Amino acid sequence: MSYQDTNPRNEWPLWEIFIRGQHGMSHRHVGSLHAPDAEMAIKNARDVYTRRNEGVSIWVVEAEKITASSPSDKGPMYEPSQSKVYRHPTFFDIPDDVGAM
Amino acid sequence: MGDHLFEFLLRQGDNTLILSHRISEWCGHAPIIEEDIALANIALDLLGQTQMWLGLAAEVEGAGRSADDLAMLRDAWDFRNAILVERPNGDFGQTMMRQFLFDAYHVELLNRLANSTDERIAAIAAKSLKEVEYHFERSATTVIALGDGSEESHARMQAALDDQWTFAGELFETDAGDHALNDAGIAPLPSELRAGFNTRAIAVLGDATLNIPETTFAHSGGRSGKRHSEHLGHLLTQMQWLQRAYPGATW
Structure with missing residues (x-):
């Protein structure tokens, strides 16, 4: 099935853009844009999101390939962890030399 | 040599200036916002390069003119850009084809200029090359996508x-001044860039399923300033009107 058949509005697919600001950091979601394919999505991301020297690496993911949790499942998904303070590793003394963790 | 060098620098700066202005005309009008931003970026890259080329031209001329004076206060017959870059944008495909043809030439040129014996020229070329390699990547990809796309886009x-x-043929026109600069190791002969340009054109236009016209005819008159097309005057009217109407205005 061609792209035209699955996309009656005849728009390019939406891509989610992730940029790594500097070496050692992780990629962060910065926004989304339209592009006909992955290669053009990278080029468009370069022009839309890195023109002020924001990045050293770009990831693009087709938005429809992302599976997201449902906001209506918020209760069962997240609330049970709220009352379990012992899961946080805050009871250890961390030497100052270690710096930010 | 000074005259030849000034002429050469005007040709570089005028090509980038006029093409920059043409591309900037798409701002707010491109088919999609991503292309709009990309085109504006390329226009600004070319404008930055213009500042360097015309800045050096003004310095070489030594007549007290600045890069801004050269850009905003010369009339059509003093411009030295190739006719290709002053032609109207046409549809998006025409703009992309013009961009591709210029980029393919531009990459070849800057690659050679990066080794110029004139360090100022080598430095401008090295800085510009990084931008222009991306311009070429982008225009080549788009030409292939549209050429090898739907029946209409093809x-x-x-x-x-x-x-x-x-x-495009005019970009490779070679005159006595080019020979003088080439003898001094300052710039390659434009005619020498044709082979590299052809290799790029054949590869990309082949992938785009497009047929290169079988003609050796080349338009002429832009880089010599002798016969620009009618379009340059209209472009300058738009580009220069503020400095013409309010001389010396700054902001």
Whole structure:
């Protein structure tokens, strides 16, 4: 099935853009844009999101390939962890030399 | 040599200035916002390069003129850009084809200028090359996508190529001044860049399923300033009107 058949509005697919600001950091979601394919999505991301020297690496993911949790499942998904303070590793003394963790 | 060098620098700066202005005309009008931003970026890259080329031209001329004076206060007959870059944008496909043809030439040129014996020229070329390699990547990808796309986009790209191929020929025109600069190791002969340009054109236009016109005719008159097309005057009217109407205005 061609792209035209699955996309009656005849728009390019939406891509989610992730940029790594500097070496050692992780990629962060910065926004989304339209592009006909992955290669053009990278080029468009370069022009839309890195023109002020924001990045050293770009990831693009087709938005429809992302599976997201449902906001209506918020209760069962997240609330049970709220009352379990012992899961946080805050009871250890961390030497100052270690710096930010 | 000074005259030849000044002429050479004007040719570089005028090509980037006029093409920059043409591309900037798409701002707010491109088919999608991503292309709009990309085109504006390329226009700004070229404008930055113009500042360097015309800045050096003004310095070489030594007549007290600045890069701004050269850009905003010369009339059509003093411009030295190739006719290709002053031609109207046409549809998006025509703009992309013109961009591709210029980028393919530009990459070849800057690659050679990066080794110029004139360190100022080598430095400008090295800085510009990084930008222009991306311009080429982008325009080549788009030309392939549209050429090898739908029936309509293919037909439009073939028409754009047929229309513009003979204007690209002027980029390789070589005169006595070019020979003088080449002898001094300052710049390559434009005619020497043709082979590299052809290799790029054949590869990309082949992938785009487009046929290169079988003609050796080339338009002429822009880089010598002797016979620009009617379009340059209209472009300058738009580009220069503020400095013409309010001389010396700054902000």
